Amino acid sequence: MVYILLLIYWELEPKLIHLKKIFENILSEKFREHVERIFIWIAIISFLLHLSIILLVSQDIIHLTSKFATSPISAIYTPFSFILVYEVFLLVFYLPRSISSYIGKQYEIITLIVIRRIFKDIGYMDLSPNWFKLNHDLQFTYDLVTALILFFIIQQFYQKLGKHAMKETTTTIEDKARIDKFIKFKKTIATILIPVVILLAFYSLINWIITALQDHWNNITTFKNINNIFFEDFFILLIIIDVILLLFSFFYSDSFHKIIRNSGFIISTILIKLSFSVEGIINNALIVGAVSFGFLILLIHNSYKSGTIINK
Numbered sequence: 434m435v436y437i438l439l440l441i442y443w444e445l446e447p448k449l450i451h452l453k454k455i456f457e458n459i460l461s462e463k464f465r466e467h468v469e470r471i472f473i474w475i476a477i478i479s480f481l482l483h484l485s486i487i488l489l490v491s492q493d494i495i496h497l498t499s500k501f502a503t504s505p506i507s508a509i510y511t512p513f514s515f516i517l518v519y520e521v522f523l524l525v526f527y528l529p530r531s532i533s534s535y536i537g538k539q540y541e542i543i544t545l546i547v548i549r550r551i552f553k554d555i556g557y558m559d560l561s562p563n564w565f566k567l568n569h570d571l572q573f574t575y576d577l578v579t580a581l582i583l584f585f586i587i588q589q590f591y592q593k594l595g596k597h598a599m600k601e602t603t604t605t606i607e608d609k610a611r612i613d614k615f616i617k618f619k620k621t622i623a624t625i626l627i628p629v630v631i632l633l634a635f636y637s638l639i640n641w642i643i644t645a646l647q648d649h650w651n652n653i654t655t656f657k658n659i660n661n662i663f664f665e666d667f668f669i670l671l672i673i674i675d676v677i678l679l680l681f682s683f684f685y686s687d688s689f690h691k692i693i694r695n696s697g698f699i700i701s702t703i704l705i706k707l708s709f710s711v712e713g714i715i716n717n718a719l720i721v722g723a724v725s726f727g728f729l730i731l732l733i734h735n736s737y738k739s740g741t742i743i744n745k
Contacts, residue, residue: 476512697730
């Protein structure tokens with residue numbers, strides 16, 4: 434099946450001139466800077482709007498019962514949501530460059546989700562002697578510790594990735610040709626992924642609005658975990674992309690350590706996806722476990738390749 438897909442891709446490759454132009458425009462450095470400025474302004478405006486709503490609630494001009502609309506600190510949650518959307522764009526932007534960098538962006542996104550959750554939970558905190566008995570306070574503590582651990586692991590991840598990149602040796606002409614073809618394939622995937630992600634984002638937003646309105650009319654509460662909106666489905670999409678990249682990578686490299694590395698990254702992404710289906714300390718444990726597993730996979734991959742080069 435994979436071979437058939439590859440043959441189709443090779444047949445269509447000469448005809449994908451327009452797709453290549455789209456990639457060069459949409460995923461260019463100039464376009465990235467333009468998107469960055471747009472999201473910065475959206476984040477600032479959304480933050481001010483959220484603060485305005487909190488001010489109106491405090492003055493009894495409008496009536497909302499959610500603590501999310503009463504705590505000024507919770508207003509940081511809103512601009513953080515747009516920052517996360519921009520990080521999703523960066524993930525697609527870095528996809529053609531390196532699988533390891535692409536995975537690193539996934540780790541950055543889940544870390545920002547945890548930090549965004551901290552800002553949301555601040556509005557629900559209850560400063561009392563029963564700190565370790567209250568669920569919201571406990572979750573706040575778990576998230577603080579998780580954010581610190583993730584930040585440290587990601588820093589180590591990029592450090593090891595950078596050191597390994599400096600040690601890379603020059604490949605043969607045949608290897609370079611295969612790598613160039615694989616990069617072109619990843620560019621095609623990245624270009625296709627952009628409209629898919631946009632459609633998924635709109636679907637998640639519309640679905641959330643409809644569900645929220647229905648809950649309001651029926652006086653029930655679903656969609657409790659607002660942090661999962663879009664990103665739970667988004668990580669399912671990432672798992673599919675990871676598997677596609679792994680399968681097609683077989684045509685460009687049969688190195689055992691690269692196959693294990695890419696497979697390990699898929700497992701890491703799956704663990705992150707599973708974290709959205711649970712709450713409490715298990716959620717945090719799955720996130721930390723996923724990023725730690727990916728980091729260890731990278732460490733072993735780097736040492737394995739270094740040992741292979743030395744033996745040669």
